[in-house]
Amino acid sequence: MEIMRLVVTGPVGAGKSTFIRTISEIEVVDTDRRATDETADLKSSTTVAFDFGRLQFGPDTALHLYGTPGQARFDFMWDILIRKAHAYIMLVAAHRPHEFRYSRRMLAFMRQRSDAPVILGLTHMDLDKAWSQKDILLALGYVKGSQQPPVIVVNPTDQQSTTRAILTLVQYYFTILQAAPHPQVYEASQPCS
């Protein structure tokens, strides 16, 4: 079985669990638990380990999707997931500027741990309080002249929208792979069984 692993990450309430539930062909295995801290202000439950979804598109080929926990204190799980991910999408709610700093910190963490390609998925762009794409990139630390990731506006509840986001991510991974001067950088020291 050949598997590609994609990670869906972002702050609490960005829509990670919903995104995976929307696109997965199987019933998502989640580890949501009742929120008892400040997260409870946003939603009644939160992901404490990770969400898992799958898309099988051939007899021996499948896409696995992992949603990270949104809370910082579970960061060991981010590490496990990101180290195994081929690519990841960071979901950012465009109308919640107070989460931009946290997203920025998550991106710094991810970049430190992995060279996997990332794209940004902006949610809630239709709301009045939503910041523009350009300003969100800036708030996340992508200043003029720096290499910016592809950005896509996504509705985590919409199947076509989430599929387009995953397609963008896979296409970006493909582009990066094609452009890599030394493809062996992606070789693993231990074969998957």
Place this chain on the structure above:
Amino acid sequence: MAITGHLAEFSLAEIFQFLEQGHKTGLLTITPLPEPTDHHTSRSHYIWFQQGRITTAANRSDGRGLVTLIDKRGWLGSHAAGRLLKSCDLSTPAGLCFKSQGILEADQLRMLFYIQVMQQVCALFALEDGWFHFDSSQKTPLSEATGLSAPALDVTLSGLRALKNWTVLEEKLPDPNAALISMIDGKPTLKLKQAEWQVWEFTDGRTSLKEIAKHLQLSVRQIQQIAFRLIVVSLLEEVPILKPVSTPQPPLISSQPPKAAAAEATPSPAKKLPPSSPETVNATREPVSQSFLNNLMGFLKNQA
């Protein structure tokens, strides 16, 4: 689209970082919350930016903030200053106009700018909450401008160094168990204080803020505050330090049920394994073949 919100959510330091990094031009309006009940107290504060630099600030919107400051110092009556302003070139900041007419010296302009910006704006860092709005269509009013400007990050550093009550920023402070990494190449060009330089020396991604505090014999809270200052002027970033974890096992590479994997992936104090490091990243990621990617992209295109 909106650049608006509450200071309790997006702090003044973060706004300044955003405006400086984006080389923004426009007017930032800060309205304290709850709004003052005293009608004599100004309701809003205005800070103008030009290409990410602060050009002037005022707590009134009638364009007479600068002449009032000059009047208060007894350098020129506000009526006389107002009349002189009318004779100024329409493209010259009032401060430079007064200087060219021999009314103000360069030192006096610097003092006016210090009062306008460094004093008035730095005081805003202590606001517990407020509503902010940035309007990029507004340019610096020449009647309020001295002709001087300061990088927003310099003002942030000064404002946060002077801040006594950090309650408002409590939730923004970096985690004492996190480490720091540099976000720049080379050394900072900003003028840092000794303690800031000392913290800067620990940007290795491994030493926690708690450990830095021990090394420097400062409180953890002091180190958090210094680190926050350096983060919002784009010198540092906070990264979590991870506990040693076991090498990830299925289902990340097989079809084992995720719940079992979640349990397995939980760090076990009994296992003595080396901490994961960036160097090991590529060793744990299997490539996918080009035919796999082509098939997947075709499949997704059909679905979308």
